[in-house]
Amino acid sequence: MIQVGILGITGTVGQRFAQLLSNHPQFKVVAVGASERSAGRVNADTGLTITTCDPAHFKSCVVVFSALDSSVAGDIEGKFASAGIHVLSNARNYRMEETVPLVVPLVNTSHLDMLKGYSAANSGKGFIVTNANCSSTGLVVPLKALLDKFGPIDQLHVTTQQAISGAGYPGVASLDILENVVPFISGEEEKMETEPLKILGPGLVDGKFAFDQDMRISATCTRVPVIDGHTIHVSLRFKTPNKPTPAEINACFSSYKCEAQTLGCPSAPSRSIIVRTEDNRPQPRVDRDAERGFAVSVGRVRECKLLDVKFTLLVHNTVLGAAGSSVLNAEWMMSGLTQRKRNVASDVLDEHDDNYNNSNLSSNNNGGGAGSSTAVDRDRDEKDDDGDDKQGKRANKLTLMEEILLMGLKDSQVIDDRSTGEVLLDEALRMIKTDSQSIASWIDLMSGETWNLMSFNYQLKQVRERIAKGLVDKGVLRTEKRNFILFDMATHPVADYSVKEQLVQKTVDCLLGRGSAPSKQLVAMCCAAYAANVLENALVGLNHVQREQAFTKVDEMLQAWASMGEKAKAGGCDDVMAGVLSVYTKMDSLL
Numbered sequence: 164m165i166q167v168g169i170l171g172i173t174g175t176v177g178q179r180f181a182q183l184l185s186n187h188p189q190f191k192v193v194a195v196g197a198s199e200r201s202a203g204r205v206n207a208d209t210g211l212t213i214t215t216c217d218p219a220h221f222k223s224c225v226v227v228f229s230a231l232d233s234s235v236a237g238d239i240e241g242k243f244a245s246a247g248i249h250v251l252s253n254a255r256n257y258r259m260e261e262t263v264p265l266v267v268p269l270v271n272t273s274h275l276d277m278l279k280g281y282s283a284a285n286s287g288k289g290f291i292v293t294n295a296n297c298s299s300t301g302l303v304v305p306l307k308a309l310l311d312k313f314g315p316i317d318q319l320h321v322t323t324q325q326a327i328s329g330a331g332y333p334g335v336a337s338l339d340i341l342e343n344v345v346p347f348i349s350g351e352e353e354k355m356e357t358e359p360l361k362i363l364g365p366g367l368v369d370g371k372f373a374f375d376q377d378m379r380i381s382a383t384c385t386r387v388p389v390i391d392g393h394t395i396h397v398s399l400r401f402k403t404p405n406k407p408t409p410a411e412i413n414a415c416f417s418s419y420k421c422e423a424q425t426l427g428c429p430s431a432p433s434r435s436i437i438v439r440t441e442d443n444r445p446q447p448r449v450d451r452d453a454e455r456g457f458a459v460s461v462g463r464v465r466e467c468k469l470l471d472v473k474f475t476l477l478v479h480n481t482v483l484g485a486a487g488s489s490v491l492n493a494e495w496m497m498s499g500l501t502q503r504k505r506n507v508a509s510d511v512l513d514e515h516d517d518n519y520n521n522s523n524l525s526s527n528n529n530g531g532g533a534g535s536s537t538a539v540d541r542d543r544d545e546k547d548d549d550g551d552d553k554q555g556k557r558a559n560k561l562t563l564m565e566e567i568l569l570m571g572l573k574d575s576q577v578i579d580d581r582s583t584g585e586v587l588l589d590e591a592l593r594m595i596k597t598d599s600q601s602i603a604s605w606i607d608l609m610s611g612e613t614w615n616l617m618s619f620n621y622q623l624k625q626v627r628e629r630i631a632k633g634l635v636d637k638g639v640l641r642t643e644k645r646n647f648i649l650f651d652m653a654t655h656p657v658a659d660y661s662v663k664e665q666l667v668q669k670t671v672d673c674l675l676g677r678g679s680a681p682s683k684q685l686v687a688m689c690c691a692a693y694a695a696n697v698l699e700n701a702l703v704g705l706n707h708v709q710r711e712q713a714f715t716k717v718d719e720m721l722q723a724w725a726s727m728g729e730k731a732k733a734g735g736c737d738d739v740m741a742g743v744l745s746v747y748t749k750m751d752s753l754l
């Protein structure tokens with residue numbers, strides 16, 4: 164668990180942070196702050212006593228989530244960063260700083276690349292990452308989908324109808340807003356006309372965040388008597404002469420997937436953009452909580468008589484529009500890097516970088532997810548997939564890791580969304596290359612069981628979840644959201660039993676000596692499943708004698724292949740495989 168704090172806990176966004184971080188699988192809130200007016204009171208959501216926002220009260224925190232009023236945020240957040248505590252801020256103060264990332268987690272997490280090595284290069288200072296104005300946040304999600312698919316947009320006209328919670332607590336006087344519309348929100352139009360250009364820009368160019376050069380935005384912002392949920396009406400013109408139709412645009416929105424989804428971040432929505440096809444949707448009261456407030460709902464996509472196309476979107480202003488974005492940004496960083504305790508020398512984001520590249524590869528392959536790595540599939544021995552190939556089920560070729568996970572999955576078993584580590588073997592190898600440790604300590608470190616804070620960065624993140632997501636993409640598992648007390652978790656029950664049945668059949672045939680000689684991958688899978696104590700799941704249908712026979716066979720196979728016997732060599736065993744299998748034979752003593 165990473166220890167975190169919340170600044171501005173008493174406000175609208177601060178309370179949302181408390182809700183989103185309660186029972187969070189990766190973050191534990193250990194300190195909360197507000198002004199002197201609130202200091203000393205107990206915060207009901209966290210049970211913690213509120214302090215002033217002095218970094219001295221937050222020494223045990225690796226990161227603070229800031230929901231401070233902008234009149235004080237600049238000064239206070241700066242002090243936290245100077246004290247080596249990372250800040251994820253909702254306030255406007257640092258958003259347009261040339262070297263500060265402005266990140267909407269469904270859009271431009273790649274801009275976090277610049278944090279690589281930040282603390283080391285800045286004498287142990289913490290970084291500041293900002294998220295955008297709530298209306299800008301909602302707007303850029305569909306824009307990003309359109310830009311990726313149809314290229315530059317040159318003109319954009321937006322009109323907002325913003326909820327009263329956007330003005331904080333106590334906010335707008337009831338006598339001003341009830342039965343009324345206020346056609347002005349101070350500073351809002353300027354933010355909407357500039358922030359999207361930074362978010363949708365190319366990222367760092369010559370050490371500064373560059374802006375999208377094509378887009379010009381004209382915004383009108385209004386306040387309406389709605390409690391939560393900003394509605395935004397958009398008309399836009401593309402640069403391309405080949406104008407997409409409304410149907411193509413709807414399809415583009417529906418298929419849009421961000422990295423936080425691909426990486427399986429705990430709070431990531433399963434759909435970033437929800438397309439409503441009814442004439443009268445989206446509506447704030449009905450649609451703001453879709454995907455727990457972490458998605459943008461879009462509807463009324465139609466031709467525009469002046470520009471090219473127009474549509475209406477809805478964003479939950481305090482979830483995705485504020486606290487939720489900070490939490491998701493932090494989860495994204497966790498999925499690829501460990502937010503190290505300050506003063507740990509060396510690059511903060513080494514792992515993140517690797518992860519980012521990996522996830523890019525995945526999304527280039529139609530968002531296949533980590534476990535579905537096409538590179539791994541390509542490397543696979545063609546004769547591996549006897550069963551699969553014969554049936555022409557190319558899409559369901561499973562990687563070795565997926566097979567082990569599937570084998571270990573009881574049919575009714577739930578996989579929770581808790582972070583366990585990163586799936587890709589390359590990442591593990593890269594880590595191993597950087598340091599010399601015994602096999603036993605690598606298992607300890609990568610499993611996340613270590614108590615050594617200085618070695619935090621060696622944990623493999625979300626292994627199980629990422630492999631499961633690969634299987635979801637292949638249609639073998641499905642995703643279900645279940646509510647565990649206060650927190651919605653993703654679970655992955657089996658969707659296509661036939662794939663698991665084939666895997667079990669293949670395994671049983673191999674271990675009972677039926678059919679032709681087993682492929683190298685099948686031997687590796689049986690041995691790994693045995694070492695991982697999930698092999699017996701494949702053997703439940705056998706009688707006692709057959710089970711004994713199967714276990715004896717896998718034991719023999721493991722011994723033979725672990726020492727590169729003649730049989731193993733003939734089957735294609737090489738030094739690396741023999742080395743890995745020899746570790747399996749010592750698993751009990753290592754653990």
Ligand SMILES: NC(=O)C1=CN([C@@H]2O[C@H](COP(=O)(O)OP(=O)(O)OC[C@H]3O[C@@H](n4cnc5c(N)ncnc54)[C@H](OP(=O)(O)O)[C@@H]3O)[C@@H](O)[C@H]2O)C=CC1
Binds near residue numbers: 231235
């Ligand atoms: N509401 C929204 O939809 C969005 C808000 N934001 C931004 O998020 C931030 C928080 O917004 P919101 O929750 O609406 O604002 P609120 O006004 O509801 O809360 C402000 C918080 O700042 C604290 N604070 C004020 N002065 C001080 C001080 N001198 N020292 C320490 N703490 C202080 C307050 O504590 P106390 O109670 O003790 O005064 C309170 O906890 C703002 O910067 C806002 O612009 C961004 C996007 C959307």
Ligand SMILES: N[C@@H](CC(=O)OP(=O)(O)O)C(=O)O
Binds near residue numbers: 329351
């Ligand atoms: N101004 C927004 C909320 C907000 O605080 O935005 P910003 O963080 O950009 O000041 C609204 O009124 O709905």
